[in-house]
Amino acid sequence: MNKRLDEAVDLFKDVMIYGTERIIKSIEHEIYDLYSPEQIHMLQILSKVEKVSPGRLAELQGVHKSAVSNRVKKLSQNGLVKVIDSKEDQRGKTISLTDKGRDVIHQSNELISHHIEDLLSDELKDSEIDEFIRIFNKVRTILKVEDEMK
Structure with a gap:
């Protein structure tokens, strides 16, 4: 693989792993006391895909179906x-957000956005933010196309 692309991939993974952990752990709010980062991540996914099977949710979270089952059970109990x-398959199920779930993820997104803005606003120039948006839009388009081909 191209050395520069290799470096970009490593940096992306670092930001995803350490950034998510740092941000959620450094925001003090009852949402993050009530729900685990994994549960919040599941809600994030559901806010993007609307309805999804447990198997697909496990793929998107990179975990075993039993982990998804436990998270879904807890999130369902909390409404x-x-x-x-x-209706077609007795074993088939889909999972979706409730209005309460949408409210929680909306609030979480706002908290995360404000926190990231506070962290980065003095560190990044407008041109760097524009470049970041351009690149990530391109990467997202490539990844969505690849995912839709599966």
């Missing part, structure tokens, strides 16, 4: 997600 049985 944040609903599980809908398939």
Whole structure:
């Protein structure tokens, strides 16, 4: 692989791993006392895909189906997600956010956005932010196309 691209991939992974951990751990709010980072991540996914099967959710979170099952159970008990049985397949289910789940993820997104803005606003120039947006839009388009081909 191209050395520069290799470096970019490593940096991306570092930002994803350490950035997520640092941000969620450094925000003091009851949402992050009530729900684990993994549960918040699941809510984030559901806010993007609307309805999803437990198997697909496990793929998107990179975990075993049993972990998804436990998270869904807890989030369902708290009224944040609903599980809908398939009419065609008795074993089939889809998971989606409830209004309460949408409210929680909206609040979490606002907290994260404000926190990131506070961390980075003095560190990045407008031109760097524009470049970041351009590159990540391109990467997102490539990854979505690749995912849709599966």
